[in-house]
Amino acid sequence: MPLPQNRKPDPLNIGLMGGTFDPIHIGHLVTAEEARQQFSLDYVIFIPAGLPPHKEKEEVSPAEHRCLMTTLAVMSNPSFIVSRVEVDKQEPSYTIDTIRHFSTCGAPGANLFFITGADAILEILTWKDYPELLQLCTFIAVSRPEYPLEKLGEATDLSPELISKIHLLEIPALAISSTFIRKRVALGKTIKYLTPEPVEQYIKKHGLYKK
Ligand code: ATP
Ligand code: MG
Numbered sequence: 001m002p003l004p005q006n007r008k009p010d011p012l013n014i015g016l017m018g019g020t021f022d023p024i025h026i027g028h029l030v031t032a033e034e035a036r037q038q039f040s041l042d043y044v045i046f047i048p049a050g051l052p053p054h055k056e057k058e059e060v061s062p063a064e065h066r067c068l069m070t071t072l073a074v075m076s077n078p079s080f081i082v083s084r085v086e087v088d089k090q091e092p093s094y095t096i097d098t099i100r101h102f103s104t105c106g107a108p109g110a111n112l113f114f115i116t117g118a119d120a121i122l123e124i125l126t127w128k129d130y131p132e133l134l135q136l137c138t139f140i141a142v143s144r145p146e147y148p149l150e151k152l153g154e155a156t157d158l159s160p161e162l163i164s165k166i167h168l169l170e171i172p173a174l175a176i177s178s179t180f181i182r183k184r185v186a187l188g189k190t191i192k193y194l195t196p197e198p199v200e201q202y203i204k205k206h207g208l209y210k211k
Helices: 026-038 062-075 095-106 118-124 130-136 152-154 176-185 197-205
Strands: 013-019 044-047 080-084 112-115 138-142 167-169
Touching: 013 026, 013 095, 026 062, 026 112, 026 138, 026 167, 044 062, 044 095, 062 080, 062 197, 095 112, 095 130, 095 138, 112 118, 118 138
Parallel strands: 013 044, 013 112, 044 080, 112 138, 138 167
Antiparallel strands: none
């Protein structure tokens, strides 16, 4: 994924948003856009997961479908980009590998921000490499219905210095998940306005999520 040229004298501020994106929905897009504005991000890079380590046993749509839907969803936003870095790897990617990639060759010199929902950050911070993660990038933990951000302090034994690298971001609550969309498609219910129209069309065209 070629990053557009940096025309600023300062380092670029780049948001990274990983996910299964099966499918991408407006919860993801609103989150990324809010983070872009609040943290003055030049770009937000969406990174569809190749073989998500935590979803191995569940059924996940082929990576190409998820990548294409993500590309369709971000088409109209000049600050949004899709990266195939995880999809093109044969083995499962961990967040630490992806962040190392962007800090070394993907976007060297940039200030990196990892954008994640409150549910996902609680998982990430239980991983053994989290101190390095917090050194390489700033975390933006976004509120999500049913995952109150206050839980974060209780759930970790991070030092105050590391905690200061996690920024909490309240976004307009969107009780939407990919699971919810998949279930609705399986039941033949409309998903209009839950995901951008080209994604809705793509799902229809390829018969995704039908039982
Ligand atoms: P699934 O139901 O399949 O788990 P999901 O909707 O949780 O899908 P993911 O691809 O798992 O989507 O999530 C990618 C990232 O987006 C995670 O950090 C997750 O917390 C965040 N996210 C997903 N939906 C929302 C939402 N409605 N509001 C805020 N953050 C969200
Ligand atoms: Mg999820």
